[in-house]
Amino acid sequence: MSTSSLPAAAQSPPDDVRDVQTTGCCIVGAGPAGAILALLLARRGISVTLLEMHRDFDREFRGDTIHPSTLEILDQIGLAAPLHLMPHSKVSGPVINFPDGPFRPFDLTRLKTRFPYILLVPQSLFLEFITREAAKYSSFRLILRANVRKLVEEDGCVRGVRYLGPDDNWHELRAPLTVGADGRFSQIRQLAGIEPVKTAPPMDVLWFQLPKLPHDMEIPSGLLGGIGPGRILIVLDRADYWQAGLVFPKGLYQELRAQGIAAIRRTITEIEPRLAKNVESLTDWQQLSLLSVESSLCPRWYKPGLLLVGDAAHVMSPVGGVGINYAIQDAVVAANLLTNPLKEGRVTESQLAQVQRQREWPIRVIQRMQSIMQNNLLARALASQGPLRVPWQMRLFVRIPILRDVPSRLIAFGPRRVRLLNP
């Protein structure tokens, strides 16, 4: 029986549990942040248990971008080469077509890195790959269908969690440190009483899949899309299908619904005529999901015995597609700073505060940049009903050698390059 099919009373954690186990570090959520942190700790010999509520990694709402920063970190532990053996495509600098000519907002090929591109790998495959690697260490344990519903707290300190396990019984897992890596709707954050400060970017996204057709062989793999009147289309190549996002001004969803699915098909074809045949598969609103775009930052990422990382601590706007990269950078910094305390079985609040200190300012910088992009460029694009031209200042910016690589560096690495210490 699945958790959601249980009666409400049976879902609230009971006072008695089937068993109580202990681990060196309890990580809740096997997204990019949780999976990488678990791998890094396990390979350093720390006993780590990763709890994931789903039965697998195959979910619709996922990004697929592995940025140069993550590739460099994986390279440090010998995993970049095997990752490249998985089905993938590469994006170095997307070209967007405007009426006044093509425009390349960033170009990673000029960066000094072994990996001057974003690797697109379906996130389900990426997470399977990372957890498979982690499973090579006897100190690693992954429990799928483990739905965490309660923090175990004693004397003001988090000592672990209670979760509904795959056997439909309640279990307690105790650890010197619990990490909430459970994403944008974080249950752990809520249970800890930490309230994120939210901002609402001026857009929402319709998220849907399009089939791949034989003639798509002529379409370059990687990233497609463009800008039309009041809409932005982003299409990711997911090996056996196209994953598409249609960005539109916030608050317009009901209007779009009233216009009907045929209007959506027309919009897509206008922006990307090469997908004209593919969009014929869109016949029902049930095929589209509304993604409410948000951006947020927790004022505090920790309390005694508990740390939040990734989207649980800060939801990133989709601008620049940096959410996965930043979640992974949190995990790397946490592993750098907490390995020794975890080996000693005791993590202090000031050590947890240090993780937040190292990560908070890069997140603030990039969220500020995203907000400038959203409020100027994207809002302008979404408000425009006619052909949109690239502002001359932007065309000039990407020609000035000293400035032109700033956006590329921020997208590839963020404001601060994160490396794994003592890999």
Ligand SMILES: Cc1cc2nc3c(=O)[nH]c(=O)nc-3n(C[C@H](O)[C@H](O)[C@H](O)COP(=O)(O)OP(=O)(O)OC[C@H]3O[C@@H](n4cnc5c(N)ncnc54)[C@H](O)[C@@H]3O)c2cc1C
């Ligand atoms: C539609 C969409 C498209 C995106 N596209 C991109 C993109 O192209 N590039 C990019 O960089 N970012 C993208 N993002 C953002 C990116 O997916 C996130 O920033 C990133 O996944 C955050 O990683 P995380 O590990 O912090 O959390 P998540 O990836 O959200 O992982 C959290 C995990 O915790 C599990 N969990 C939740 N609650 C519990 C619980 N109570 N018990 C146990 N497990 C639990 C969840 O099942 C999930 O597996 C996109 C996001 C969305 C929604």
